[in-house]
Amino acid sequence: MADKKVHSFIVKNRVTIIMVVLLFAALFILEKILPPSSMFFVVLKKGAIYALVAVSMNLLNGFTGLFSLGQAGFMLIGAYTYAIFTIPPEARDTVYQYFDGGIIKFALPVPVAMILAGLAAAFFAFLIGLPVLRLKSDYLAIATLGFAEIIRAIFQWDKLGPITNGSNLLRKFPGFTSVLFPFAVSGICITLIVLLINSSYGRAFKAIRDDEIAAEAMGINLAKHKQLAFTISSFFAGVGGALLAMYQTTVQASAFTSAMTYEILLIVVIGGIGSVTGSILSSFLFIACSEWWLRFLDNETYIGSFRVPLLSSGFRKVVFSIIIMVVVLFYRQGIMGTKELSADAITRFFRKLRGKTKEEAAK
């Protein structure tokens, strides 16, 4: 029975599966060809991480209609949990130099620590959600933003130094070098989120988003489902935080500001609130623009002896924020709106295109 189910699942999603395999093969080959310092890999790695965080935020903002701005706080919990439990014991004396090597004297394997990172974020989200999720729209936003700030303060508290290293950096924990790793982790997590969205729970989330009162009247337990969405979203934000820690190779609480949450929110908005593939696409676009394509705006450039005006440090971000404002004001749907990009949609699109050209040829 189970075999049959798996079989039919594979048959149904064969195009998607083939594409995923092709994607990983392409990445593998790229890593062999291009020099490892290429900007391309920076974009791919960071993009994959932001994609996961953006999708987890979209689960809340886009699919459940809970406007939460606590994402940076949960990423911080994830990043710290991962870092604290994976610094090798022999490196702890140098990392925790002001706290006598800290109080944790062991290191967990990477996958366990990553799951623990997610669980820690989820646990805090559960506690925070109990009181906060009773609030509506902008009050919820400001309360979750406040919680992120509180979490940041707690992690920088020097009394917790033996665990969190106070306001000092955490470093020397294992990271990753291959671009395949963040892709695999993000891929698995996003797949899980998509499965959740397509399940009966996901339908309940969407019902709550569309009309809370109607959803309640249909017998959906609002408190339970909101709590569930909030906790699960934070779990994945925590895993995303752990990935970010691995990518950066150091963690410091002061980096996880509300500005980070705003960036993620803007990624979600550009991709389309309520579209998973939109969030993924726009994270890669966002990272590519900010890390690579628009870099030239930050450098003073001369054409002959003519100094191109405006170009100097920081101009990239100005151009960038103007683009974002244009999207917010005039293309409120973002790239994808609430639609999804799937293997089916792509093949259908090409079939239609081919059909059209045939029709035109017939004419």
Added chain:
Amino acid sequence: MLFIDVFLSEAGRSVKNFIDTNLPYILAGISVGGQYALIAIGYTMVYGILRLINFAHGDIFMFAGFAMVYLAAWAPLYVAIPLVLIITVLLGFIVERVAYKPLRSAPRMSVMISAIGVSYLLQNLAWYLTSGLARQYPVIPWISNSVDIGSATTKIVTLITPVLTFVLVVALVMLIKHTKIGMAMRALAKDFETSQLMGIRINTVISITFIIGSFLAAIGSLLYFTNYTSVTPISGAMPGLKAFVAAVFGGIGSIPGAVIGAFIIGICENIIKGLGWTTFSDAFTFALLIIILIARPTGLFGEKSTDKV
């Protein structure tokens, strides 16, 4: 009886001790509370009318700081200060017209996202224009002078802030209670659609609301940065958020509420700093916010509103 007397004098002494040791912090708290109050009024008025958390308000406050830095280097203070006020007011007006007006009929979430976008833009713009360095705020003569109060030394600005805040708030309340435009604001806050039908030009009224808010933020920035002496592109974010918390604490939409909330937050925050918990002075504000939102979502002076289905 004797016991009670002893107890009272004991309590009196401990209060006096507390005040003596914490006087500098209480003074700083009153001062920063007044500055938060001036920012909070902008939040509370805009929220009262548009139901929008104007995330960009803190950054407008920061821009006023930078405007002062550059203008004071270029012109004498009696020219620079009025110019700062005008530029800040213009900025507030433009932000409303460009970023919020087109979204008047859009869902509330979109307007809030737009506000976050504007905040992001203003911060990045400030970063670009100043290359991200902290700038020294010009010294405004007289109000930056030091003065001794009891056991503490402070700047004159500390004493001026509460007085000025009080005067401005009274003027504002008069404006809202007794003028036509004030009446229009109250009408908009009560019922947006109906007041539109009654012939109130909502765009004008909303613009004036933003102008008043930005004007008060500009004055707040003159006082605040005289105290803190340096301006960075992100120095508006925290005061902005705290002023918003003050507005929620006092009951959003209520001006006296925002002012009292701001003073309470300013004083508590500085006493916490005095107790050596500086790391938690920001966190305290947000903890207070969450407690208020859960225990009494309408704040101290907010009106109870019922949601109709």
